[in-house]
Amino acid sequence: MEKIIQKKLGLYIVLFSLIIVGLLSFKWVYHSSKVTTLVLASGAKDGQYYAFAQALSKIVEKNNSKIKIQVIETEGSKKNKELIQQKKVQLAMLQSDTSIEPSVKVVSFLFPEMFHLIVREDSNINKVSELKGKRIALMPKGSGSYALFWPLSKHYGLKEQDFKTVLLSPEEAYKALDLGEVDAVFRVSALGNSALTQLLQKPEIKLVSIDQAAALQLTLPVLEESIIPKGAYNGFIPIPADDLPVVAVRAILVTHKNINFDLIYEITRILYESRNELVKENASAAMIRQPESIQSLGFSFHDGALAYYNQDQPNFFVTYAEPLGLLTSLSVLGISSLWQLRLWLNNKQKNRADQYNIELIKIIEQIHQTNDLHKLELIHRQLLKIFEQVVIDLDKDRISPESFQSFAFPWEVAITTVRHRETVILNSRLSNS
Structure with a gap:
């Protein structure tokens, strides 16, 4: 009875993790493709404020297609001050002598x-x-x-x-x-x-x-x-x-x-x-x-x-909130699979696949600890070789189909973790360059 409860609990953890991964992936894709429009209060159309605002709008969109700035004509600083304080626009141009509320912040x-x-x-x-x-x-x-x-x-x-x-x-x-x-x-x-x-x-x-x-x-x-x-x-x-x-x-x-x-x-x-x-x-x-x-x-x-x-x-956690959330969910998946593995080992259901699973546990730890892309590539190749050997063992009946299933899940976690770790390292290097 206790084993049945443990198996059901493990299944619920896996299902919950998969749902979280799906939701975070959808949110990440949605935000990656979303275009944000900001309204900029400038000045009269024949004035410098309006001309500069139009130029800024053009260059911002050219360099980041996910940000659009819509320029509107106004009477000048006094009106712009009212619009920004009332949250009717998101950006405004003012003269530096204009008094503003604490809620209004300077960009440049x-x-x-x-x-x-x-x-x-x-x-x-x-x-x-x-x-x-x-x-x-x-x-x-x-x-x-x-x-x-x-x-x-x-x-x-x-x-x-x-x-x-x-x-x-x-x-x-x-x-x-x-x-x-x-x-x-x-x-x-x-x-x-x-x-x-x-x-x-x-x-x-x-x-x-x-x-x-x-x-x-x-x-x-x-x-x-x-x-x-x-x-x-x-x-x-x-x-x-x-x-x-x-x-x-x-x-x-x-x-x-x-x-x-x-x-x-x-x-x-x-x-x-x-x-x-x-x-x-x-x-x-x-x-x-x-x-x-x-x-x-x-x-x-x-x-x-x-x-x-x-x-x-x-802030790293702000910039990579979605991918870190995804990584967290993958970690939960990994933990749940390792927990299942521990049950397997504790119940003395050891066979040839146990050695592979123990090796996977060590590899997953290595993945989390490395910041070296070359090492991650070597780990990736090592995982492919392990999978190839397990398939051979399965074909020759050295491991059972059930054992193969217990191996396949943590192996998928290890492969996914390698890929995600590579992405995080590359993004971090681009941000620092």
Whole structure:
């Protein structure tokens, strides 16, 4: 009676293990073929945010077909902040001066966005303080440019009543400046904006320096000291005529803290390791830099991005969760077969097959202990030779059909374990390369 119960229990263990193996295999195949789509909030279609987002989407999909980034047009940083905090999008581009909730995490610093003070030559504006009494075109409320103008003007001792402001879109502002309807335009923009480049080709339009970056950082720590390089807008003339000191903020790519670790790690990896491809699509990518001191910048980074910046590979158990689960199930199968073997040996039902089974037990232990692919190949050949000899013994009645069955199961476990061990080692070496 006890033997019957033990046999039934062993059968249940085997069946349960097979079910687990099947479910894990299905899950692994499903996730391996699944394409994940992330929505990225950018900016206006004629702006740098939208153009960069489109380039990023293209390069990410090119380098990993299982990740698609859908770019949507928005009004800019303020709207993007709302969308990401409300989980209506999974990625967003913001200016680095934008305050965000703890649930929103940074993926990467992107390109710098320079403070551009564009004026007419006949306006007699040569520095920020000379905006007093002038007509200034600002970007619409809610834009990063609009929000940053006020602390800038305050730093230079200007009050709101000291000048007349007009809120216009970038195109409307450039047109108004060209026609003399305003004296100056203030806009925060990355280098390379085509409309701005075209405007600056006119001899009556010029850029004004915005210095005192260190002093401005006392009230706005996110500002960077920067320059608009000589010839940035025309190398022949050149425009500007010399390196022009300005201040800048940096565009940042953010996500929600609950977005999958592996997705964000992969996007960060592509962003930096496929930089040359990205630059061909959008020149602003050339100015992307890794955070120099993540802890001191006041930003909270997504764990997936941090893993890349720290040059750590994703946690082995996270990366190989499915294959490890499969290996665990195979181990259960192996244990159950060995348990059956132990019952066989304890009941003194020893025959020629026992020696083979004992040998298999030792081989399985060797498989788990080796990290050498050459040794695994030798073990694989050894298993094939053992199987060939057992078949010969079965044919010559040296072992019974029942004994052959007791051998076949652990032999299959040993062969499967060898193959899986080879896969784990190869994947580990690829991840570390």
